[in-house]
Amino acid sequence: MASSLAHNSILHHVTGKSVYVNDIPLPEGSLHAFPFYSSIPHGRIVSINCHEARKLKGVHSIMNYTEIPGVNQMGPVVHDEVCLAEDYVEFVGQVIALIAADSREIAIKASLLIDIEYEEMESVVLVKRAIEKGVMLKPARKMETGNIEEGLKGSALQLEGEFYSNGQEHWYLETQTALCIPLEGKEMKVFSSTQHPSETQAIVAEVLGIPRHLIEVEVKRMGGAFGGKETQANHIAAWTALLARKTGKPVKMHLDRDTDQIITGKRHAFYSEYKVGFDEEGMLQALDVKLHSNGGAALDLSMAIMERALFHMDNAYYIPNLKVLGHAWKTNQPPNTAFRGFGGPQSIALIENIIDRIARQLNIDSSEIRRRNFYSSGEKNITHYDQKLGKNPLAAIYEEIMETAEYKKRRKGINDFNSQNKWKKRGMSLVPVKFGISFTTSFLNQAGALVHIYQDGSVMVNHGGTEMGQGLHTKMRQVAADTFGISAEKVLISATNTSKVPNTSATAASSGTDLNGKAVENACLTLKKRLEDAFIEKFELHHSEEIIFENNHISAGRARMSFADLVMHSYLQQVSLSSTGYYRTPDIQFDREKGKGTPFYYFAYGMSISEVELDVFTGKHELLRTDILHDVGESINPLIDKGQIEGAFVQGLGWVTTEELRYDEKGHLLTHSPDTYKIPTLDDIPKDFRVAFTKDTANPNNIKRSKAVGEPPFVHGLSVWLALKDAISAVYDHQKEPRLDIPATHEAIVLCLEAMKLTN
Ligand code: MTE
Ligand code: HPA
Numbered sequence: 087m088a089s090s091l092a093h094n095s096i097l098h099h100v101t102g103k104s105v106y107v108n109d110i111p112l113p114e115g116s117l118h119a120f121p122f123y124s125s126i127p128h129g130r131i132v133s134i135n136c137h138e139a140r141k142l143k144g145v146h147s148i149m150n151y152t153e154i155p156g157v158n159q160m161g162p163v164v165h166d167e168v169c170l171a172e173d174y175v176e177f178v179g180q181v182i183a184l185i186a187a188d189s190r191e192i193a194i195k196a197s198l199l200i201d202i203e204y205e206e207m208e209s210v211v212l213v214k215r216a217i218e219k220g221v222m223l224k225p226a227r228k229m230e231t232g233n234i235e236e237g238l239k240g241s242a243l244q245l246e247g248e249f250y251s252n253g254q255e256h257w258y259l260e261t262q263t264a265l266c267i268p269l270e271g272k273e274m275k276v277f278s279s280t281q282h283p284s285e286t287q288a289i290v291a292e293v294l295g296i297p298r299h300l301i302e303v304e305v306k307r308m309g310g311a312f313g314g315k316e317t318q319a320n321h322i323a324a325w326t327a328l329l330a331r332k333t334g335k336p337v338k339m340h341l342d343r344d345t346d347q348i349i350t351g352k353r354h355a356f357y358s359e360y361k362v363g364f365d366e367e368g369m370l371q372a373l374d375v376k377l378h379s380n381g382g383a384a385l386d387l388s389m390a391i392m393e394r395a396l397f398h399m400d401n402a403y404y405i406p407n408l409k410v411l412g413h414a415w416k417t418n419q420p421p422n423t424a425f426r427g428f429g430g431p432q433s434i435a436l437i438e439n440i441i442d443r444i445a446r447q448l449n450i451d452s453s454e455i456r457r458r459n460f461y462s463s464g465e466k467n468i469t470h471y472d473q474k475l476g477k478n479p480l481a482a483i484y485e486e487i488m489e490t491a492e493y494k495k496r497r498k499g500i501n502d503f504n505s506q507n508k509w510k511k512r513g514m515s516l517v518p519v520k521f522g523i524s525f526t527t528s529f530l531n532q533a534g535a536l537v538h539i540y541q542d543g544s545v546m547v548n549h550g551g552t553e554m555g556q557g558l559h560t561k562m563r564q565v566a567a568d569t570f571g572i573s574a575e576k577v578l579i580s581a582t583n584t585s586k587v588p589n590t591s592a593t594a595a596s597s598g599t600d601l602n603g604k605a606v607e608n609a610c611l612t613l614k615k616r617l618e619d620a621f622i623e624k625f626e627l628h629h630s631e632e633i634i635f636e637n638n639h640i641s642a643g644r645a646r647m648s649f650a651d652l653v654m655h656s657y658l659q660q661v662s663l664s665s666t667g668y669y670r671t672p673d674i675q676f677d678r679e680k681g682k683g684t685p686f687y688y689f690a691y692g693m694s695i696s697e698v699e700l701d702v703f704t705g706k707h708e709l710l711r712t713d714i715l716h717d718v719g720e721s722i723n724p725l726i727d728k729g730q731i732e733g734a735f736v737q738g739l740g741w742v743t744t745e746e747l748r749y750d751e752k753g754h755l756l757t758h759s760p761d762t763y764k765i766p767t768l769d770d771i772p773k774d775f776r777v778a779f780t781k782d783t784a785n786p787n788n789i790k791r792s793k794a795v796g797e798p799p800f801v802h803g804l805s806v807w808l809a810l811k812d813a814i815s816a817v818y819d820h821q822k823e824p825r826l827d828i829p830a831t832h833e834a835i836v837l838c839l840e841a842m843k844l845t846n
């Protein structure tokens with residue numbers, strides 16, 4: 087039953103009582119850790135002297151890689167990333183030594199007393215330089231359909247160009263943190279703010295050189311993650327565990343904002359080159375693309391992210407001849423990592439920019455060019471990697487949102503406004519999204535759960551997913567409560583713990599609810615069957631009789647019992663009241679060599695329309711209105727889903743407008759705190775914000791007929807950037823193409839207008 091059950095932690099969040107790692111009371115004698123990291127982008131460590139630092143009162147330990155008992159590695163997919171630098175450093179922020187002290191202040195002070203000498207080497211910070219240098223993290227990836235040469239040759243019109251989108255800092259409110267408590271022997275308990283407890287367990291075990299069963303990782307919740315804690319929370323946990331092992335004391339590391347922003351990886355910046363062929367009607371014929379991402383100094387998830395970028399090169403459009411190459415370049419930046427959308431937004435921004443150019447060149451409204459190219463039916467409903475879309479709702483969503491947002495009427499209004507105003511211009515744009523749901527690394531699509539019913543009828547659900555604010559635990563509570571027909575208050579979701587549910591995948595790829603929901607449901611169904619059997623036996627019913635679990639009661643005809651009574655009865659009958667549950671996504675496969683298959687279980691769709699007003703002198707703008715129509719299948723929790731859509735949109739809008747990562751030529755991040763790195767605030771959200779769900783788009787085979795919602799609506803933020811392009815273009819009466827990369831900061835907009843003065 088869909089219900090907007092309030093988020094599990096809502097009262098605790100607003101009263102400040104929710105427990106994050108940093109709120110856990112520390113055992114007597116606990117130490118505080120701080121990392122000492124490289125201040126240069128690339129070089130050899132000539133000498134390092136910790137003498138003065140060690141002398142500081144309150145410092146307990148300073149360690150480097152030579153004291154790691156296990157392997158000096160923390161690469162998540164490929165072991166190409168050292169846990170602590172050895173002879174060389176490869177980015178500003180690379181951790182070289184670890185300090186444990188009585189307080190964080192003392193540890194920081196000690197880090198300033200470490201004397202290090204480097205021999206600097208040539209460095210590459212930005213992706214364009216990396217292409218010149220030519221060092222890739224892995225060989226390029228390709229996806230191809232049709233015949234690109236013939237497609238381009240046969241196209242009446244062609245455009246070519248380049249495009250750049252910058253990275254993005256995650257800006258989770260809770261910075262990276264871990265608390266490690268050494269227990270008996272080599273056992274250790276790790277409280278971590280991680281999206282991936284099983285991998286955190288694995289990496290901690292590896293650096294300590296012990297089997298995984300000695301490490302228990304627990305995650306009550308994260309204060310936001312957004313992909314930034316899919317792999318890189320492992321780092322903090324590994325460093326903390328090393329100090330805890332060495333000192334034999336509980337150790338906590340909680341990064342301050344600036345350090346977090348300097349040393350952790352971010353969304354990948356992408357530079358792209360493209361050639362597109364189309365006809366006079368604006369129909370796409372051929373698209374030839376080279377994507378280049380700034381991977382940073384180690385692989386991390388760069389190839390999976392590039393792969394998702396290749397999968398989303400089409401966004402919502404049928405392109406008969408498509409060739410896309412993806413290169414992840416090695417640079418002297420912290421390894422870049424997962425961030426909401428996982429490469430999807432980067433390639434979607436590119437294709438949307440291309441469509442925008444085509445529309446301007448043909449002088450046809452861009453929403454119309456989009457509509458014409460949507461996937462539809464037959465062969466025009468098959469992606470470049472050969473997945474059939476089945477019944478796709480693009481046309482229906484388009485019609486509905488154009489109507490409800492009064493696009494045509496408002497377009498006239500905008501044209502009138504622009505002809506009457508010289509220094510203020512308005513712009514509007516529609517953007518669709520089609521987002522593939524499943525981990526593209528197919529085996530990751532599995533999940534487990536462990537459900538206990540206690541004798542009083544209260545239920546404890548453990549599952550492998552982690553809560554980061556997205557409401558996963560609330561939805562899992564609904565799944566369990568609905569399966570047993572009991573009220574949600576009777577169900578508690580435990581902290582995620584590797585000793586309860588092992589070998590889990592990261593809570594990522596928007597699939598937390600899909601995967602864990604089915605695992606929880608399966609565990610509950612097993613238990614329900616056992617309760618049913620006990621009920622049948624007690625009342626001597628026929629097995630064919632329908633047994634109803636509803637309103638905290640079980641009934642069949644006149645036989646009726648409360649859930650709690652049946653549980654107690656079953657216990658006395660020696661029925662097991664605990665069960666695991668497991669789920670793996672069926673029917674998906676992908677051949678990486680061929681670049682063909684059915685990698686996604688299904689797609690989530692949506693569209694948005696944004697309207698802006700631009701001040702031509704300053705580049706400042708107001709977001710007048712945004713309409714979003716988004717497909718969440720049959721919503722499990724409409725309020726949570728609406729919150730996810732709004733939040734994702736605003737995060738997307740930040741990426742495309744105000745958030746700017748700027749580096750000096752030495753690779754120092756210049757924007758590493760909120761005074762220079764501007765995330766969206768209340769003032770930046772739409773003045774008029776309308777979010778609606780598509781109707782009749784139930785997703786029959788998924789948990790409760792729902793669809794994943796975490797990442798897809800991030801793409802709606804692009805409508806703001808394209809609306810800005812539209813407003814800029816109005817300055818020259820839509821006769822000139824603005825080159826507006828991402829992010830379109832005020833400064834970038836002014837520079838774009840300046841550049842347009844010089845073109846014809
Ligand atoms: N919502 C909140 N409040 N905080 C987050 O960190 N992460 C996003 C999204 N929504 C995030 C969020 C990302 S990147 C993903 S992949 C999904 O949530 C993960 O959770 P889910 O799979 O349960 O949707
Ligand atoms: N999304 C998020 N994380 C991932 C993925 C994905 O598709 N594949 C591997 N890790």
Ligand code: MOS
Binds near residue numbers: 595
């Ligand atoms: Mo989300 S980027 O898959 O953690």
